[in-house]
Amino acid sequence: MRQRAEHLWQQTKRAGWQFLFTLNKHAEAVLFIKEHRLWSGMLRYGWLSRFLVVIGLILGIKMLSVLIEWWQKARFSEPEMALSSVGQLYENMAAEGYELFVAGSMKYVLLILVEVIIFHFSRRTVEILSGVPINPGFKEFIKAQKRMIAIVFYCYGMEIAVTVLIKVFFGIFGFVGFLQPVFIFLAHAFFLGYAVMDNYIEQFHLKIKESIRYSRQFIGVGICTGLILHLLLPIPVAGPVLGSVLAAVAATLAMWELSDLHLRKQEEAVEGEPLPAEAGLSEEGTAG
DSSP: OHHHHHHHHHHHHHHHHHHHHHHHHHHHHHHHHHHHHHTTTGGGOTTHHHHHHHHHHHHHHHHHHHHHHHHOOOOOSHHOOOOOHHHHHHHHHHHHIIIIISSSSSHHHHHHHHHTHHHHHHHHHHHHHHOOOOOOOOHHHHHHHHHHHHHHHHHHHHHHHHHHHHHHHHHGGGGGGGHHHHHHHHHEEEEHHHHHHHHHHTTTTHHHHHHHHGGGGGGHHHHHHHHHHHTTTTSSHHHHHHHHHHHHHHHHHHHHHHHHHHHHHHHHHHHOOOOOOOOBOTTSSSBB
């Protein structure tokens, strides 16, 4: 029992350290994107515009309905009332955005739609970090798109299952029930973040089951990536696109330093051996 508690504490500390590390990588990602012009090459995807139009319509129609409803109820006769109306608009749009893209399954549908963005930016980041040119074609994207759909079904199913287990746990231990929303949100954040992380793991040819098992070593990365993405998704129109770009680059930067998949791939190239499904970590949570 004592050993399990100590192991759990060590896992928690490592996840916390990874969370802070990945949070810092989000700040670095902004400069990395600008410095290396990661958006270059996006025009090679002729169907990208269709994805963005769909995303914009889904977001725009919903947010437009909120705007129209606000306009009909707004009062501008007095400065104080006008200021209050603007505040109410922001609150309503934030609430609608949260319910549509964060609280429900729509966030995962959205990930499928923006997979082309995550696909491009994750691979461009690896290309720059490794110094090895990567020129994925349409077939590679279709393969990644199918994998994202499978990952989304897994994440959404696990999100529901874990949420039920958390509610049962706190139903039994009601004296700490105030922590239930926190644990549910962290679980949701991890699965959303993992869906983005898998785009990095996929590049090293791990199968989905291997990727799921491997990702358990990087819970902090998944939670931080999903948390930031959760915050950005509700922003009308721009949120899903910018959030996906930032999440893809930040998660890739973090995983490049924390995992050793790229090192094992180099060893594979030299020795001609297959890439193992598991990769070890040092005590600090970095690649060993």
